[in-house]
Amino acid sequence: MHTVFAGRTRQMGVNAIREILKVVSQPGMVSLAGGIPAPQSFPLTIVRQLTDSVLTKYGAAALQYDATEGFGPLRQALADHLAMQGIQASASHILITSGSQGALDALGLVLISKGDGVAVEAPTYVGALQAFRPYEPRWVCVPTDDQGLIPEALEDLLRRQPIQFLYLVPTFQNPTGRTILEHRRRAIAHLIQKYDVLLVEDDPYSALRYDGESVPSIKSMAPEHVIYVGTLSKVFAPGLRIGYCVAPKPIQDWLVVAKQGIDLHTSTFNQAMAAEYISGGHMADHLPRILSLYRPRRDAMLDALARYMPAECGWSKPEGGMFIWLRGRMGTDMEEIYCRAVKRKVAFVPGKFFFAQPGHGLETMRLNFTMADEEHLTMAVRTLAEVLYADGSQIEEELTMRVNARECDYQSIRNSIT
Amino acid sequence: MHTVFAGRTRQMGVNAIREILKVVSQPGMVSLAGGIPAPQSFPLTIVRQLTDSVLTKYGAAALQYDATEGFGPLRQALADHLAMQGIQASASHILITSGSQGALDALGLVLISKGDGVAVEAPTYVGALQAFRPYEPRWVCVPTDDQGLIPEALEDLLRRQPIQFLYLVPTFQNPTGRTILEHRRRAIAHLIQKYDVLLVEDDPYSALRYDGESVPSIKSMAPEHVIYVGTLSKVFAPGLRIGYCVAPKPIQDWLVVAKQGIDLHTSTFNQAMAAEYISGGHMADHLPRILSLYRPRRDAMLDALARYMPAECGWSKPEGGMFIWLRGRMGTDMEEIYCRAVKRKVAFVPGKFFFAQPGHGLETMRLNFTMADEEHLTMAVRTLAEVLYADGSQIEEELTMRVNARECDYQSIRNSIT
Numbered sequence: 001m002h003t004v005f006a007g008r009t010r011q012m013g014v015n016a017i018r019e020i021l022k023v024v025s026q027p028g029m030v031s032l033a034g035g036i037p038a039p040q041s042f043p044l045t046i047v048r049q050l051t052d053s054v055l056t057k058y059g060a061a062a063l064q065y066d067a068t069e070g071f072g073p074l075r076q077a078l079a080d081h082l083a084m085q086g087i088q089a090s091a092s093h094i095l096i097t098s099g100s101q102g103a104l105d106a107l108g109l110v111l112i113s114k115g116d117g118v119a120v121e122a123p124t125y126v127g128a129l130q131a132f133r134p135y136e137p138r139w140v141c142v143p144t145d146d147q148g149l150i151p152e153a154l155e156d157l158l159r160r161q162p163i164q165f166l167y168l169v170p171t172f173q174n175p176t177g178r179t180i181l182e183h184r185r186r187a188i189a190h191l192i193q194k195y196d197v198l199l200v201e202d203d204p205y206s207a208l209r210y211d212g213e214s215v216p217s218i219k220s221m222a223p224e225h226v227i228y229v230g231t232l233s234k235v236f237a238p239g240l241r242i243g244y245c246v247a248p249k250p251i252q253d254w255l256v257v258a259k260q261g262i263d264l265h266t267s268t269f270n271q272a273m274a275a276e277y278i279s280g281g282h283m284a285d286h287l288p289r290i291l292s293l294y295r296p297r298r299d300a301m302l303d304a305l306a307r308y309m310p311a312e313c314g315w316s317k318p319e320g321g322m323f324i325w326l327r328g329r330m331g332t333d334m335e336e337i338y339c340r341a342v343k344r345k346v347a348f349v350p351g352k353f354f355f356a357q358p359g360h361g362l363e364t365m366r367l368n369f370t371m372a373d374e375e376h377l378t379m380a381v382r383t384l385a386e387v388l389y390a391d392g393s394q395i396e397e398e399l400t401m402r403v404n405a406r407e408c409d410y411q412s413i414r415n416s417i418t
Numbered sequence: 419m420h421t422v423f424a425g426r427t428r429q430m431g432v433n434a435i436r437e438i439l440k441v442v443s444q445p446g447m448v449s450l451a452g453g454i455p456a457p458q459s460f461p462l463t464i465v466r467q468l469t470d471s472v473l474t475k476y477g478a479a480a481l482q483y484d485a486t487e488g489f490g491p492l493r494q495a496l497a498d499h500l501a502m503q504g505i506q507a508s509a510s511h512i513l514i515t516s517g518s519q520g521a522l523d524a525l526g527l528v529l530i531s532k533g534d535g536v537a538v539e540a541p542t543y544v545g546a547l548q549a550f551r552p553y554e555p556r557w558v559c560v561p562t563d564d565q566g567l568i569p570e571a572l573e574d575l576l577r578r579q580p581i582q583f584l585y586l587v588p589t590f591q592n593p594t595g596r597t598i599l600e601h602r603r604r605a606i607a608h609l610i611q612k613y614d615v616l617l618v619e620d621d622p623y624s625a626l627r628y629d630g631e632s633v634p635s636i637k638s639m640a641p642e643h644v645i646y647v648g649t650l651s652k653v654f655a656p657g658l659r660i661g662y663c664v665a666p667k668p669i670q671d672w673l674v675v676a677k678q679g680i681d682l683h684t685s686t687f688n689q690a691m692a693a694e695y696i697s698g699g700h701m702a703d704h705l706p707r708i709l710s711l712y713r714p715r716r717d718a719m720l721d722a723l724a725r726y727m728p729a730e731c732g733w734s735k736p737e738g739g740m741f742i743w744l745r746g747r748m749g750t751d752m753e754e755i756y757c758r759a760v761k762r763k764v765a766f767v768p769g770k771f772f773f774a775q776p777g778h779g780l781e782t783m784r785l786n787f788t789m790a791d792e793e794h795l796t797m798a799v800r801t802l803a804e805v806l807y808a809d810g811s812q813i814e815e816e817l818t819m820r821v822n823a824r825e826c827d828y829q830s831i832r833n834s835i836t
Binding site: 034105164266 | 458530553687
């Protein structure tokens with residue numbers, strides 16, 4: 001059969017991470033690869049109650065077609081929730097989407113013409129690249145440092161060239177785990193207003209804070225210039241596919257029109273469950289349990305990195321989220337390391353997949369700490385250190401000197417999974 | 419705030435039907451407007467069992483991220499179901515989408531470049547126009563008659579100009595209720611193979627057959643040239659947003675890539691419920707109940723049309739589905755009629771909204787018979803006849819002569835709702 005695809009289809013690429021995740025399902029694999037919540041974090045018992053109360057409260061309406069904008073009670077619950085985060089939005093300003101991916105896709109559809117400049121951090125969230133790419137943007141990469149995007153570099157860029165919008169994950173960024181601090185956020189809020197540029201502020205992780213003080217959203221600083229994108233995937237359940245966005249009115253109106261064509265509306269039943277989860281106080285009750293599951297995992301990974309990784313490696317020390325970013329010796333090819341690590345049953349994501357432009361970040365990797373428990377994380381980091389810096393015995397020897405009494409535990413774990 | 423939208427955004431239009439549906443929610447309105455299943459058709463008790471069995475059987479996996487392609491057990495259940503309809507597809511050939519709208523949008527994204535010819539029936543399903551429009555196709559309308567698309571007209575068109583694909587709803591079409599009969603389907607299957615053209619066969623209604631013999635799908639006649647699109651919205655629950663498509667392999671592969679960017683995947687929980695609904699035999703048990711709900715409604719509407727509408731009107735007599743198509747006297751403006759009917763608490767959709775090209779179908783309307791019960795349908799059709807052909811007493815008189823003994827019932831119903 002003769003098939004001619006659309007011009008834009010050439011621009012699309014398979015999401016390498018989702019390909020990697022297929023490897024992860026191999027038996028015995030310890031995955032530091034996914035951006036996936038631990039199954040133990042899901043409120044299974046609450047979900048059972050919620051399905052029941054939704055069917056009792058809404059009956060057939062929970063199974064019926066609903067407004068494209070979203071299910072009324074969920075929009076109201078989110079408006080109340082956002083107000084507590086300093087984001088003033090009435091229910092009518094909130095658009096429910098099919099995961100935050102649904103918001104990013106609709107934004108790409110509505111905002112990006114072929115060749116439009118879209119500014120992103122380097123590295124950035126690969127799902128955003130994939131959502132925007134079919135609409136054929138021109139990527140403009142904004143330099144970052146250990147505190148995330150550098151405001152001076154952003155101004156330099158905005159002065160030189162027009163961009164359609166800037167995309168940021170300011171809190172516990174995927175992939176680096178970095179958070180842009182308040183003074184930089186204020187500088188960014190000032191710049192987007194000064195240059196009259198839109199910011200897409202993607203905020204999936206800010207609720208997952210294990211220590212430190214929360215930082216206000218950029219949306220709260222420049223509401224008319226920010227499209228705020230949120231999700232319940234990290235604080236409820238990703239399999240329900242509930243995201244949302246709060247955009248300035250004219251953009252919101254077009255997003256609704258776009259969503260009519262994309263998927264008509266997001267699952268009524270799942271939206272009703274999400275509404276009950278938030279407004280019934282279940283989210284507030286359950287979130288601390290998620291945090292106490294992930295906090296020790298993050299600590300275990302940071303401890304293991306400090307213990308096993310040679311000093312020439314650098315990594316982020318995030319106060320929340322799901323990821324740590326590791327930078328190896330210059331010249332290291334982390335894709336090659338990935339292939340060797342997988343043979344030893346440890347998976348991660350090579351950092352290069354998070355850069356819009358090819359050839360960047362070859363020496364970096366993203367490490368997830370939410371899926372494995374503390375002992376497996378410790379073991380996996382040690383294995384990575386061995387793969388990274390061993391071509392055999394002399395590094396093994398160096399590591400042996402540095403490991404402590406937990407070694408025995410580690411050996412038994414390794415035996416149990418390989 | 420200065421906002422520049424993408425070029426394609428100009429092409430999008432608000433779905434007039436969804437705007438009309440807002441009117442429908444006014445108290446006392448009898449709606450012949452929606453394309454919406456009756457709430458009484460939903461298997462509420464079964465859904466309660468299914469939520470329970472899904473959480474017991476799959477646990478956390480039902481709430482977790484899942485493959486873009488779809489939830490394994492649902493793909494298998496659909497493969498088995500399609501085999502019984504004469505469509506041979508393994509589970510791996512089936513892509514689960516967020517409603518059939520999700521399949522249409524992904525097809526638009528993957529297949530349509532600006533200016534590409536997309537051939538549609540005139541009239542056609544407005545949701546398809548809305549899904550494809552952002553990708554800026556050039557609409558090519560294929561003439562139809564009372565048996566749907568005319569194969570000779572299609573060949574004439576294919577000989578003259580290249581098209582990217584043809585979009586059809588061959589069974590109980592939305593909006594006309596028409597079904598393309600088998601000999602025409604065979605001619606269409608032959609033509610798409612002869613001219614090596616793709617057909618998108620959208621089939622939401624074929625399970626809703628109230629009488630007559632089922633007609634094989636065009637997919638079963640030309641599998642390598644047809645993308646078959648289905649949905650569970652009419653036989654399970656639209657609020658769960660479960661659709662699917664079966665496409666030739668290279669298209670399927672690109673649809674998966676596109677869907678990664680659009681919404682990552684469709685709700686795992688809802689897919690798991692759908693899998694249990696089909697493979698547990700619930701769909702086979704429940705479908706007859708849906709048919710016995712709708713069959714008398716269709717009959718009541720056809721009876722009322724025959725009784726009240728002047729002979730100069732013509733309408734379709736569908737063996738299934740949800741719609742009847744009515745054509746009034748040439749020169750009638752059904753949008754004006756709509757405004758007058760709504761004042762008398764009866765809503766429908768003016769037919770012009772189903773035509774890709776403006777100015778067509780002004781004298782037509784789409785009548786839905788699934789949402790109201792038999793008595794309200796009868797009353798609403800009579801009201802429409804009055805609005806259509808009355809500027810007062812003389813038509814009222816004509817109608818009075820034609821109505822029969824049920825008139826008393828009708829009066830009491832009218833009193834009860836106005």
